[in-house]
Amino acid sequence: MLSRVAPWLASRNETAPDGLTVRILEGADTAQLRALALEDPVANVFILSQLGSHGSASPTAAGARIFGVFDGGALLGACWAGANLVPVQLDPGLAPYIAQAVHRAGRRYASIFGPAEPVLALHAALEPHGHLAHEVRAEQPLMTISGEPDIPANPHLGFGDMADFELILPACAAMFEEEVGYSPFLGGEDFYSRRVAGLIRQGHSLVHIDGGRVLFKAELGAVTPDVSQVQGVWLNPAIRGQGLSAGYMAAVVKLAQTFAPITSLYVNHYNLRARASYERVGFQQLGTFATVLY
Structure with a gap:
């Protein structure tokens, strides 16, 4: 399926030619998001801590949202979009879907951080939309x-x-x-x-x-x-x-x-x-x- 992912310009609740959709997560998506993040609890500690604080995948009072890429009802990957962008188990091939969605949201972001491959893929997908980086730190060892x-x-x-x-x-x-x-x-x-x-x-x-x-x-x-x-x-x-x-x-x-x-x-x-x-x-x-x- 991922080999068919083209740089489709995703927007909320629109359906891509290959059937994938991107939308803002809601409370009903919380269990799926938590299960997705728990596939790597160290890399995804940020989103898991947010879920622990807020108890829900729905938008926060401060305006942060989580965008998810779905194949039917299955959540394939996600991205926190608050002051920063934080990918969650996001295959790099899905980055253009998220990039278009967060760009259409009309916000500017201070940074993207997380596992290197999806972060750099998001950066590459956002750049044509005018999100130009001040600095790219492409290699940061994650240590435990x-x-x-x-x-x-x-x-x-x-x-x-x-x-x-x-x-x-x-x-x-x-x-x-x-x-x-x-x-x-x-x-x-x-x-x-x-x-x-x-x-x-x-x-x-x-x-x-x-x-x-x-x-x-x-x-x-x-x-x-x-x-x-x-x-x-x-x-x-x-x-x-x-x-x-x-x-x-x-x-x-x-x-x-x-x-x-x-x-x-x-x-x-x-x-x-x-x-x-x-x-x-x-x-x-x-x-x-x-x-x-x-």
């Missing part, structure tokens, strides 16, 4: 660990507290700017500030504060009963080069394991220092992600 870290954990890392919000927020912003090249406060501070505060309140902010400054921080950006995904790893520049990052990451694993047995993350392939640190802790590569920044 379960069980005890291979090295001792730094005992000073703990869960963030709202009392320290004014210290944690600038550290998060510094990490973001280092990572993507621009401030998360462009267009206003409200959205990013609410995001950071939400992570703290959920117990998903991990931080070491000493002497009124953040020395290290990370977040659990997505959490399910099976997997947590670490994001936003940042070491204060004042203490870099001292071999501290691996001990902090071992502590991240220990704290993340209070939520789920598997801890995952993805990292740019060219960041050899970070990759070596993660491997020292015991992380092993499971797959490859990609991120397209707009």
Whole structure:
């Protein structure tokens, strides 16, 4: 069937010449979406965490939607479309279907992230519609660990507290700017500030504060009963080069394991220092992600 998928310009509830359809998922599609995502619970931790939070595949109050490609009543693949695009078990051959649907939705997206093949296929399919990338990170090892870290954990890392919000927020912003090249406060501070505060309140902010400054921080950006995904790893520049990052990451694993047995993350392939640190802790590569920044 996939060999017959042409670059058909899909829209909501239209039927392609080969019988496939694309539409926005509704509450009744929740079980199918969850079953699809559970085919790879590590790669799909983002969408599974969203389903855990919202309880439904229907559009969220904030306006995020999930587009699905169907063959009759069977869900073949899907894509979260909120501030970012996140493919879910999407065969690269189905990317043109999703690309046309999300383009017709009339939104701009900050990024696409997830397994490399569908991410890069979506990027290629969106480009002719004027969605031009600022940067393409085509190879990001997806790494996981379960069980005890291979090295001792730094005992000073703990869960963030709202009392320290004014210290944690600038550290998060510094990490973001280092990572993507621009401030998360462009267009206003409200959205990013609410995001950071939400992570703290959920117990998903991990931080070491000493002497009124953040020395290290990370977040659990997505959490399910099976997997947590670490994001936003940042070491204060004042203490870099001292071999501290691996001990902090071992502590991240220990704290993340209070939520789920598997801890995952993805990292740019060219960041050899970070990759070596993660491997020292015991992380092993499971797959490859990609991120397209707009």
